[in-house]
Amino acid sequence: MSKFVNSISGDANNIQIGSGTNIQDNSLVHVAKSNLSGKVFPTIIGENVTVGHSAVLQGCTIEDEAFVGIGATLLDGVVVEKHGMVAAGALVRQNTRIPSGEVWGGNPAKFLRKLTADEIAFIAESAANYCSLSKAHAVENAKPLEKVEFEKVLRKKFANQDEEYDSTIGVTQEAPPELTPSTPAQ
Secondary structure (H helix, E strand, O other): OOOOOEEEEOOOOOOOOOOOEEHHHOOOEEOOOOOOOOOOOOOOEEOOOEEOOOEEEEEEEEOOEEEOOOOOOOOOOOOOOOOOOOOOOOOOOOOOEEEEEEEEOOOEEEEEEEEOHHHHHHHHHHHHHHHHHHHHHHHHHOOHHHHHHHHHHHHHOOOOOOOOOEEOOOEEOOOHHHHOOOOOOO
């Protein structure tokens, strides 16, 4: 269980979240209750969207396979089109439209550049990775307590036998090449 809680509050309108979407720790999803235009906006998040940690989504629409970076804030009436990306820490002002294939960032957010094909592919890959991780967590959470306790004993017993293997989450950790000691020439 995460020690951080996301807040989803649809007190004045509705919130829709599509399948395959991940909204990370400390994020806030809210609807526009009142604003200068007098419009009350729902918050609609499409399928296979990644929303980074501590993002604030307020009365906005994020289409399928879009990406919102860590700590970004999207205000009333914002639309992020499919394959659009909001950079970490960006403040996207009211009624801004982020076109497909573009990265917007800054405060206030503005167009930075076009996404590469690899970056567009990364958006779908990111959502798929979080979906797989959620399935792994579901399997772990379904285990009986006795099995969990037994596996803890095994992990403790075999800990530190392979420096690159993290037995807690079952993955091999890869160090960036610049942090890996080079092998001396023979």
